[in-house]
Amino acid sequence: MAESSDPDPDSPSPWIGSYNVKEEISPREREVFARAQNEMESKADSGSANWTTRDLVVLIRASRSTRLASRPTKKFAKHKLAALWAWDLASVSVSVSGTPDSKPVPFSFWDIVDTLLTARYGRLPQIEKRALYELVRRPDFFDVYDRDARADPPTEFFLSDRQLFRLFLAREELRRLWREFVSVRPGVLRGRCPAAVTSRTPAAADQCSAARRRCARKWGEEVGEEMLSEEHRYDPIRALDVLRERDWAGDGMCGGCVERLREACAVEKAELWEMVGKWLGDAEYDEDLDAVEVTPWDSMWPEWDSEDEEPVVEDKKRKVGGDGDVKVEEGEDPLLVKALAENAKRRKKIKAEAVCENTLQSDGAESGIKVKHEEVASGNGSESGEGQSGSAKERSKAAREASEEGRPEEMRWLAPPTPSYINA
Structure with missing residues (x-):
């Protein structure tokens, strides 16, 4: 195999398909x-x-x-x-x-x-x-x-076939979620600047409030259309970085509001990244596909690496300080690291509540043990197994809602009906 010059990135790799053990060396x-x-x-x-x-x-x-x-x-x-x-x-x-x-x-x-x-x-x-x-x-x-x-x-x-299924699923879900995300102005732009009440310089706070209203009015035409362009439509992770780096201070917003807006972008980015990982890597999304059978394509390179080799594993565990906070490594975005850590805590709490709910339901169904809830103790609950199961579900739901209360209201990006400028 003759040595090629510096390859064009848009040209196919000359060694694609050459995974067989061979004797000739280029x-x-x-x-x-x-x-x-x-x-x-x-x-x-x-x-x-x-x-x-x-x-x-x-x-x-x-x-x-x-x-x-x-x-x-x-x-x-x-x-x-x-x-x-x-x-x-x-x-x-x-x-x-x-x-x-x-x-x-x-x-x-x-x-x-x-x-x-x-x-x-x-x-x-x-x-x-x-x-x-x-x-x-x-x-x-x-x-x-x-x-x-x-x-x-x-x-x-x-x-x-399995990879194609993952690709189309992730691509369409990303497009849908990103469209909903940019279809409405963020909560941090609604109402007056929070510093308007406590600030010693009301003039500056009023200027920020006016800038927030101005950005909210122009959100659709200046931000929404740009963020739905071909460049960002299927890449919301990077689009959120562009949105964060927008010159919000140049529009007249105060430093506190700019920081809250950037934090909201970091939270949304962490949640999107988590969902993309599930779409592209979790087995639960393969349930609609049968196991991929070995085809002639699968046997093109029979000399693949043997199973007795030691697997390559990259350790990605983060260091945790004595106070329980995740350590931010050099060059990392602290807001993003914080958002990822909060997401992990929220998932862990929801999972624990789900396990508790399943345990209560299983105990009530198999052994007939009556679990005493707060409603039963006060005389407001049902003594039947069905009532106990329902109470456990309500408690689990309340716990999930409570876990969401950790995020400020202005950081929740709602998804109302798509505005008219997108359908135009």
Whole structure:
């Protein structure tokens, strides 16, 4: 295989489909293999950012060859690839203090193809979810069929039925939720500035209140239409960063209102990220599909990595301080870290209440034990098992509602009927 020049990111990878164990080694494979050996021997971690997806895929392929067979090198490449394609919200976010990234998609189409194939045949499933997400948010999503057909040499289609199901589900749900999100002005823009009551400078507070009303009136035409453009329609995670970095202070809003608006964006971003992760990675969304049977496409590269290899696992646990607060690492957005932590606490509480509810119902049905609730003790509840079950449901519902009370009212983004300017 002859060495190619620096590849065009819009051209198919010349080594796609070459996952078989082979004897011939190309100059590029020797180059990346030697680079990896030097880095491993010097123990100098250059970080995954200094390695491209294509180089790492080539390195994995070279380390599986009969001439350069090296399991440590292959493991090194897998760790780098797992870090490069980590399912991490910070890696798809823009800097809080910087300018939003002008490049909405950091990976090329063929990088995504290489990653999905490596996830499947290289026993690296943890990189699949990020690759699917990068494909979901591309404006040219439906060009995947044309690109695959135009490949020279032609390649087999790289997505399974299960992956296609996940992609279409996530893409349509993202479009729907984002449309509802930007269809109404946020609660932080409603009413007067909170500082208008307590501020010692009422003139500044009145100026902020006027700016809030002005932004609320122009929300649809200045913000809604821009956020529903092709660039942001299927990428609300990055669109929320753009919305946060908008010059709200330049519109006349005070620092407190700007901070509350940015915090509301961080909360919504954390919730969206959690839902995207479920759509692209949770088994419960595969119930409508039968198990994918092995097809001729699945046996194109029979020499995939064996199951006896040690799996590559990236530890993403965050450090927690003595006060129970999650530590913010250098370069991270504190508002976003706080929102993610609050979401995790809320999910844990709801799950605990659900387990309690199921336990109460199971005990009442199997053993006939009557659980005494507050309503029964006061004489207002029912003594029957049915009444106890209903009371448990009510308590669980009340607990879920109470868990939502931790978020201020102005940070809740409601979804009323779509305004007329969107349907125009």
